Amino acid sequence: MSLRVAAAGVLLLFAASACVGPARTEDDFDRKARTTADEVRSAVQTALLVVEATDVHHLNPQYVSVVVGESEDDASAIESAFASIQPPDAHADSVRRALLAIVAQATDGLADLRIEVRRGHLDHLGDRTKALETTADRLDAFSKAHGS
Numbered sequence: 001m002s003l004r005v006a007a008a009g010v011l012l013l014f015a016a017s018a019c020v021g022p023a024r025t026e027d028d029f030d031r032k033a034r035t036t037a038d039e040v041r042s043a044v045q046t047a048l049l050v051v052e053a054t055d056v057h058h059l060n061p062q063y064v065s066v067v068v069g070e071s072e073d074d075a076s077a078i079e080s081a082f083a084s085i086q087p088p089d090a091h092a093d094s095v096r097r098a099l100l101a102i103v104a105q106a107t108d109g110l111a112d113l114r115i116e117v118r119r120g121h122l123d124h125l126g127d128r129t130k131a132l133e134t135t136a137d138r139l140d141a142f143s144k145a146h147g148s
Contacts, residue, residue, distance in 0.1 A: 023085050029092040033099050034146045036082040040075050040106050041139035044132050047071035047110055051117075051125050065117050072110035079103045095146065102142060105135045 023029035050067040053059055083100060087093045109132045116128055 023088055023092065026089055026091050029085070029088055030095060030146045032082065032085060033095050034143045036078055036103070037099060037139045037143040037146070039078045040103050041136050041143070043071045043075040043078070044106050044110065044136045044139070046074075047113055048129055048132055048136070051113070051122075051129055054122055061117065061120060061122060064122065065114070068110065068114045068117050072107065072114050075103070075107045075110055079107055099142060102135065102138050106132070106139065109135055 023032050047068045050059065050064055054064050079100070082096075082103070085096075087096050109128065113125065113128045113132065116122075116125055
């Protein structure tokens with residue numbers, strides 16, 4: 001299987017998972033929130049992994065830029081899909097606010113990382129990655145707290 005075919009499959013998976021239907025119950029909304037947290041965390045971890053690999057294997061800066069940019073795009077699309085869901089009740093309003101605050105930190109952190117990478121500052125990403133690791137941990141904690 002070629003790299004293009006594999007990449008297209010991954011993008012299709014993200015696109016399909018980003019299509020979120022309505023939430024009619026509190027449980028349904030919690031499940032969608034948990035899935036959103038997991039998917040955004042995955043995008044963050046992808047960016048962190050490529051940065052870590054860059055430190056060890058001296059990856060091509062253009063490749064790192066593309067991966068980080070696509071991680072940011074994925075997280076933003078997931079954020080937008082979740083934000084469009086109508087919360088069914090006051091509990092869901094609270095869950096929505098909490099999750100979107102964490103997701104905003106993730107997308108902002110990915111944007112900051114992308115900017116630094118594209119500026120060629122691959123040796124100075126430590127602060128950016130630490131903040132993203134913290135955000136990934138918060139997304140994981142959110143997901144576990146809203147598990148079934």
